[in-house]
Amino acid sequence: xxxxxxxxxxxxxxxxxxxxxxxxxxxxxxxxxxxxxxxxxxxxxxxxxxxxxxxxxxxxxxxxxxxxxxxxxxxxxxxxxxxxxxxxxxxxxxxxxxxxxxxxxxxxxxxxxxxxxxxxxxxxxxxxxxxxxxxxxxxxxxxxxxxxxxxxxxxxxxxxxxxxxxxxxxxxxxxxxxxxxxxxxxxxxxxxxxxxxxxxxxxxxxxxxxxxxxxxxxxxxxxxxxxxxxxxxxxxxxxxxxxxxxxxxxxxxxxxxxxxxxxxxxxxxxxxxxxxxxxxxxxxxxxxxxxxxxxxxxxxxxxxxxxxxxxxxxxxxxxxxxxxxxxxxxxxxxxxxxxxxxxxxxxxxxxxxxxxxxxxxxxxxxxxxxxxxxxxxxxxxxxxxxxxxxxxxxxxxxxxxxxxxxxxxxxxxxxxxxxxxxxxxxxxxxxxxxxxxxxxxxxxxxxxxxxxxxxxxxxxxxxxxxxxxxxxxxxxxxxxxxxxxxxxxxxxxxxxxxxxxxxxxxxxxxxxxxxxxxxxxxxxxxxxxxxxxxxxxxxxxxxxxxxxxxxxxxxxxxxxxxxxxxx
Numbered sequence: 001x002x003x004x005x006x007x008x009x010x011x012x013x014x015x016x017x018x019x020x021x022x023x024x025x026x027x028x029x030x031x032x033x034x035x036x037x038x039x040x041x042x043x044x045x046x047x048x049x050x051x052x053x054x055x056x057x058x059x060x061x062x063x064x065x066x067x068x069x070x071x072x073x074x075x076x077x078x079x080x081x082x083x084x085x086x087x088x089x090x091x092x093x094x095x096x097x098x099x100x101x102x103x104x105x106x107x108x109x110x111x112x113x114x115x116x117x118x119x120x121x122x123x124x125x126x127x128x129x130x131x132x133x134x135x136x137x138x139x140x141x142x143x144x145x146x147x148x149x150x151x152x153x154x155x156x157x158x159x160x161x162x163x164x165x166x167x168x169x170x171x172x173x174x175x176x177x178x179x180x181x182x183x184x185x186x187x188x189x190x191x192x193x194x195x196x197x198x199x200x201x202x203x204x205x206x207x208x209x210x211x212x213x214x215x216x217x218x219x220x221x222x223x224x225x226x227x228x229x230x231x232x233x234x235x236x237x238x239x240x241x242x243x244x245x246x247x248x249x250x251x252x253x254x255x256x257x258x259x260x261x262x263x264x265x266x267x268x269x270x271x272x273x274x275x276x277x278x279x280x281x282x283x284x285x286x287x288x289x290x291x292x293x294x295x296x297x298x299x300x301x302x303x304x305x306x307x308x309x310x311x312x313x314x315x316x317x318x319x320x321x322x323x324x325x326x327x328x329x330x331x332x333x334x335x336x337x338x339x340x341x342x343x344x345x346x347x348x349x350x351x352x353x354x355x356x357x358x359x360x361x362x363x364x365x366x367x368x369x370x371x372x373x374x375x376x377x378x379x380x381x382x383x384x385x386x387x388x389x390x391x392x393x394x395x396x397x398x399x400x401x402x403x404x405x406x407x408x409x410x411x412x413x414x415x416x417x418x419x420x421x422x423x424x425x426x427x428x429x430x431x432x433x434x435x436x437x438x439x440x441x442x443x444x445x446x447x448x449x450x451x452x453x454x455x456x457x458x459x460x461x462x463x464x465x466x467x468x469x470x471x472x473x474x475x476x477x478x479x480x481x482x483x484x485x486x487x488x489x490x491x492x493x494x495x496x497x498x499x500x501x502x503x504x505x506x507x508x509x510x511x512x513x514x515x516x517x518x519x520x521x522x523x524x525x526x527x528x529x530x531x532x533x534x535x536x537x538x539x540x541x542x543x544x545x546x547x548x549x550x551x552x553x554x555x556x557x558x559x560x561x562x563x564x565x566x567x
Contacts, residue, residue, distance in 0.1 A: 003211045009045065011040055011055075021049045033061055038479035039109055042134075052133045053494065060131055065110050067131035069493025070094065070140045073106075080144055086429070087122060091115035092137045093129075101125055106132035106140075107434040108438050136493075142225050183234040186227065187242070191269070193224060194286055195262055200327075202286065203375050206232050206279035218454045219327060236273070236280050243271040250280055258284075265289065287356045296340045299333060300504035302547070308509040312446035313337050316388075317437065319408040321395075321447045323426040328562075329452045329505055330417040331356055333390055337415055338362060341389065350391035366412040367393075375400045382408050383464060398433040405435055408443040422445040422541065423510035424530035427520055441517040449541060450507040451562040453554040457495035461487050461552055472556045475564065476546050504553060506545040506563065510538050 012026040021044065023031075029043045036043070041055035060067045079095050080088070088094060093115055097104040103125040107115065110129035119127045192212055194202045199215035201225075211227040217246040227235065243256025270285040301309060301534055320337070322330045335357055337485045342348050342361055351365040353375070358364070365382070367373050375392060376399040382390055383403070395401045395416050408414040420426045428445040432441045466472055466484040478484055489499025510516070510533045519529050534540065539547075545559030 007284065011058065011062060014058055015044070015050065018058065020058070020174050026047045041109075052135060054129050056133055059110070063110065065129060065131050067493070068096065068106050069075040069134050070096070070106055070136040070499065072491070072493060073497050075140060075144065077144065077219055083123060084203055087118055089141060091118065092134055094118060094132070094137055094140050096130070098125070102128050104128050104130060106130050106137060108134035108137055126334040162534055183231065184541035186231065186235060187238045190224070190564055191260070192262065196266060197289060202284040204236065204282040206276065206281065208278055211235065219502060220454070232279050236282055239271060239282055239284070240273065243269070245271065246271065247378070251275055255287050268354065283298055287354065289358050291357065293339055294332060294336050294359055296336045299336055301507060301542065304537075305507060305509045305544070308446070308511055311450060312509070312511055313341060315413060315445050317403065317408060317411045317413050319414045319416070319443050321426045321444050322452060323420040323423060323447060323449045325419060327452065328450055330450065331393070332447070334415050335449065338391060346388040347386055348389040348391070349382045349385060350393070351382060351386045352391070353376060353392035360436065372415070376403060379403045379407070383412070387412055388414070389413045394418070398435075401433040403428070405439050405443050409439065413512065420449070422526070422530065423449040423508050423538070424526040424533060427529060428526045431523060437521050437523055441512070441520040444512050446509065446511040448507055450505045451545075452503045453506055453542060453545065453548070453558040453562055454500035455494060455504050456487055456497055456555055457489045457501040457552060459494040460490040460499065462490050463487050463552070472560065475542070475560050476556065485561065486549055486556050488555050504548070505540055506548060506559065508541045508544060510540055
């Protein structure tokens, strides 16, 4: 035990040497370790000082133990079943290869001498550990053993893992969920895994033979796990109870909300159910209020777009619009603006649906249509609260648009979003909502249209030459013979062999100049306004995306996926 503690302390010192943590952070983690007995690496991860991959990388260099990506390894079911499932789940250890009298085992903690002894005595083989992240090992356990393995893995997590701000009435679970403890752990584990993998949405989809669970990560859905069909009704009932929904009503869609606290972070879950052929489908929007907010210069804007954007938001009154489809990062951009301009001298009020992040020093209002608090009604009240800056989550109708424009006219800076394909369409949409052209021309400062694209993993990015005649050439506007170098992700353990890691934006920024004001006053078409904006230096969405693809930030396929309709 003393040897393990010494190695753990050396791990901390190695992390300090590599400037991943400070001596003060190490001391705090060691104090927690004395109280809990947990691995030092896990404590540092839970405290948010380092990532799980940081620990794996450091252990690899410190101990000389190679690391393996389990998502890239084809596991042998016969070999795995040669080790008792109980040991695999307890010690988070997956056998991956047998060489004579030696068994190679992927472990999150290769310093766990108890685990090594247990495996050696059980198998009668010499154990050679290799490193893998705890997340990958738990995913492999779920893939191989299914629900029983998952339940055992969940039992290793500290309780209460998911704590609700309001008590859950477990006595209301329907009769089909008599064995509720595994279902509670299953529901908790799905939510935990989604938060840990930074998923924006959870999809629980009943199929004919089972229940498919998928996470939306970096804008794309990925399979997370498969749950046996017998757990379908208990699992959905459990989630509906947590969201304070009617579990007896399965014929109509319902909406609910779950407030949880996980690792000292507040997470808001918005739950939506929809009747389907094989049972109710559940979609959960994950709003992690503990996430770090981006600054304006972290949004992915190029220099000229960033300069134009900052010039627009420096005004003390007027309207700024962010446009794009659902999931294009509009709200994140609004929060970045508020972080940029907020100060103790300003009264900043927002009205949102939902409130996604908590902003210090900002009054945030959540709309409640059931109580009669709509965007329009809330906005009317806000303008009587002496605001300097008003953020309206979305302009959905003519009434909200009119109040927002009037507020912008009377000395307030109004920030809002709309669902349009490009920046010019944001201006014409206001006209279609019944706002007078002279009001739009005199109040709107600028419009930014944006999309989110996945970022190529920097660890496995590789260049390639675009083939002659490829359809990407037409999209990029290059000839069939011109040499073009693009980039793609090969796939590695750092990106779970997907080739992408994270997201960035592509955008177009349209300042409302005197020439564009004249076009608005004349009720010009969106195409005419767009043409004038391009003539004045606006870089269209597609062009911005192509430039990011040529620089290896994203793949051209990503740009085509989100901006193919653009000119």
